[in-house]
Amino acid sequence: MTVEVAKPRPEREETDESLRLERDATDRALAERRAIIEARSDAAVVQARERSDAVLSAAREEADQRSRESDRAAQAGRAVAEARTVEDVIVRGERAVADDNLRRERAEHARILSRLLPLEREKTDRHLLTERTRSDDAIAHRDDFLGMVSHDLRNLLSGIVLSAELLSEDASAEDKESQPAVAAKRIRRYAARMSRLINDLVDVASIESGQLATAAAGGDAFALIVDTVEMFQPAALERGITIEPVIAESSLPAHFDQERMFQVLSNLVMNAIKFTAPGGRISVRGERAGSELLVSVSDTGPGIPSDMLELVFERFWQVGKKDRRGLGLGLYICKSIVEAHGGSIWAESKVGEGSTFYFTIPGALGASDRRETAV
Template structure:
């Protein structure tokens, strides 16, 4: 089991010819958002630094201009007191015009040089940032390509192993059936029937586990097969109850369907939704003590059809209601509810139909599991 879990928990990158998985999409989206945030923060910091630098320059220039005005005013006052000739005053005025023009040119040149330097730094930093990100992207693509190869090898391995295992299990189940059929009526024959029945039970469980592992591999690869069409949800519920009635009765449980009409159309894949209901009922039967009650209900809710399976078992704590649909989830070592992949696969199946899935735990004990499917209207 640890090896199979490693295969499923391992490399998850999608081959180029396959549909990208949600994990990869979330990673790419998170990377884009982080880069946008970095660019925004860097731009704000750069603008703040430049604004502060400009303020310092403007303050220095304003101080210099003020000092120059004071100096010129003192010079004018001194010339006035000395009754300098008009020619000297005109000469001073011309010098001041030339000084002002030279100062303005120097400041304009300095401003242009500063803008050029800032633009050059921006281009250099942007180029460096693009290079670093391109390197990161290339490394990510390389890792994904390697993961794609490993995933393809894993899928091939799972496909071959599952086929061989199911062939062997089929042979074991057939031999067990032959033992049951050929067993004598004496005490030894009865023991043979019981042992053969246990073998059939274990092979069925192993076959379900193999199916779950294949489903999880398909889900992780974005290739879960779901073919929806208008189907009768009432008939599906009755079929499910009929299938599980012997198992419920054997444990002393009451199993019934609560339906208020003869037909209710929804769009779904019959076998896949039967798989979801079978998982819900299997858990309910497993965790409901003898003498308990299990009910399955289906009803229209606005534009959807809602299914529910309620039991009078031990229930699930409120803090764990969201986690029970996680892969390989379990509450405690002493509480085996949630072991396996059934609820995780059920969640993926329902969501692939465009529906919702959730669970509730009642204060008087027991749990209720719900899921919705898109409704379907009859033509005409």
């Protein structure tokens, strides 16, 4: 039996052909797109590679440049080190020569000085000894001269004062206000002033030679202040000045030289009377300040400028240069006497209101000290 195979229909063939053509077209499009993408990727890779190569090349060039500069610096450093080494060798050599010369010069100078110094020292010692001897002789002659002059002047003053007292006694029997009585009073006043000047000059000489004598002993500052005020009361009243002691206690025992402290108080009170106008007031105070005795003399005089408060204690110095009322030795002597007792002295003042002079003396005795002394 024979089997017949049926032939494909034309429509199917057409469809297969159409599908094949579309597949080919799609394959070509994909191939084209793949080619474009690959081309673009290759270009990007090439560009990236070129940029990377450029960066690497610049970095390599910079590194090479630094290496070359480092090599040059190293070469320069080696050259400097070599030059410095050479210079150091030269300097060490020159320094060694200079040190050797300096050592020789020093040795020579030392040798010369070792010979000259004893000669110069001996010459200087002889000169100093001669000058010291001359100075001691001059001081001794001055002291002898002052001693003789003061002794003779005191003798003359004693005769003058005695004659004035006799004249005053004769005149008092007739008339105290007679011319002889007034003259006798004036003579005694001038004689007392001259005696004080002589004593001041002798004291200054003793102070300058370091021979100011003080003999501290137990005494009562209260009695000393009262005695001083009473002594100068007539002179103060004559000038219309009120003077009074201001003491809180009836006794102020302390260790001091009675005569020297009286001299200090007298100088301070005399200065206060001298510079206080009529109608003024002077106060002499005494009190204990711890273990010290504090004494002050206040006045209502013209006062002292603040820049002169330290100067008033200098020798021959006076506040009013045109108004010379003495030698300017009183406060200098006061300072020396107070310091010889271990105390201190100073002044406080306001121009137009008056001045206050203070001094302290160590060794004030309290109540317990007085009881122990009494026992």
